[in-house]
Amino acid sequence: MVKQVRNQVENPRFSVSIKIRIHHDLTRTIDLCQKAEATGVSWITVHGRTVEERHQPVHYDAIKMIKESVSIPVVANGDIRNLKEAENVWQMTGTDGVMVARGLLENPAMFAGYEETPLKCIWDWVNIALELGTPFMCFHQHLMYMMEKITSRQEKRVFNALSSTSAVLDYLTDN
Template identity: 35%
Template sequence: MPSPKSIPIRDPKYKPTNIIKQSKEQGRHVTIAGPMVRYSKLPFRELCRFYNLDIVYTPMILAREFVRNDIARYSDFTTNDKDKSVIVQCGVNSVSDFMKFIEMINPFVDGIGINCGCPIRDQIKEGIGAALMSKPKLVAEMISTAKAKYGDSVCIDTKIRIHNDINETIEFVKMVEQAGSDMITIHGRTKNTRSSTPVDLDAIKTLRKHINIPVIANGDCFTKKDFDRIVDYAKVDGVMSARGILANPALFTGLDKTPWSAVEMFMHLVTCYGLPFGLSQHHITQLLENVIPKSYIRQINELKNMIELIDYLDEHFILKRKGEDGFATAVEPQWRQ
C-alpha cells in the first residue's frame, strides 16, 4: 500500500455526508450497499455503482490485524480511482488500534464505519461488533479521539443494532453523536434477533427523532418498494441493503430480479480485477438464484474453476464481452437456443 503522503487528497464531494446532503437537495434518499464479509470486494463494489448506488461499503476489516500484518492489508483491501464513495467497515475495540487504522487507510476511502452490530459469536467474544453495544463510552472515546486529531478529514459512520430496551439505544446514539459521529446506521434488530424476524422499523423511527445527524436504516430491503416504505415510515436519510444487494445489485433501480446485464458486467470486472474462484462462483449463483432454473444453479455450483465457469456460461447463454454491441444492457437471461 502506498504511503498516505504520496497519494492525492480525496475529493470531498464523495464524502458520505456530502453525498447525503446532495441527495437531499435533489429530493431523494441515498442508496447504500452494506458491508458483507468477503463479498463486498472491489469487483462487486464497482458492479453496485454500475447501477448508481450512492455509497458502497467494504467488508469488515479487523483493525488490529490490518495495522500489524502486511498480508492482511493486501488481502482485505484493494481499491482504484473508481472506488468512491466508499466506506471501509472497521472491526475494532481499542482507541489505539482505531487511530492507527485511520492513519493508514483514511487517505484511500471516503468514510470509516465502526462496526457495532455484527452478531457473529466469535466477533463478540473478541469484543468487537455487537459487543460494542454494551460499551458506549469506548465507542464514544474512539470517535472523539479520531475527531480531535483529524477533524472533518475523517467521516465516521457508527453502525449499530438496537437494545431490548430502546431507551438504552437512545442513550447510546446520543453519546456517539456528541462524540462526533458524522452519521449513524441503524440495523433494526438486536444482536440476538434472527434475520428471519422482521426488522423493527418502529425502533428506527423512534431513534431517528433523537438524532440530529444523518440516519441510515438497515434491514429487510430487498426491493425498491421496500426502500420507499422504509424511508417513508422511519423518516431516515437513506437505506442500506446487504442481502438484497448481494442477490440483486440493481434492486434500487426498481428491477425485482437481477438483470442479465449484472452477470455480464460482473464477469467482466472479476476477470479484470481478480477474485478467488469460490467467491466468484457464489456471486454468480446469488445473482442467478431467482432468474434461472435450480438445475442450472446446481450445475454452476459443481464447477471447479473460472475457466469452467466461463465455458459453462458461454455454452448455455450469450455472454457478451465489453466492447460488443449490447454489452451489459439486457434485462432477461440471454439463452442460447
C-alpha cells in the same frame, strides 16, 4: 473511539459513521446513539434487529424512534430486498436513507429499477472480477447471489457445484 478518530484527522469535513444493531432495551440503543452524536459521529446506520434476531422481522418502529431521538442523519438497514421495500422503509422510518445488503448482492441493478439481475449486469461482474483477479470463491459467491432469482433449483445445484473460473465461464456461455 470516535473522539480518537476525530483527533487524528485534521479535515473537519471528514465523516465518521457507525453501524449498530438495536438492543432489546430500546432506551439503551437510544442512549448509545445520543452519546455517539455527542462525540461527533456524522451519521448512524441502524440495523433494526438485535444480534439474536437473525431472521425475525425488522423493528422499523425502533429505527424511527432512534431517528427522532438524534439530530444527525440516520440510515435504516434490514430486510430490504427491492426498490419498493427500500422506499417503504424510508417512508416508514423517516430516516435520511436506507442501506441495502443482501438485496443488492442478489440484484446489483436494484436501484436502477430492475426486479431481477439483468444478464448484462452478470456479464459486467464477470468482466470486472476477471480484470481484477477476484478470488474464485468471491467471484462464484457473488454470481450465486445474482442468479438466485433467475435460475431453477436444478440449475442452482449445477452452478453451485462448479469449482473453477473456466467451468463458470463455460456454464454462463452455454446457458
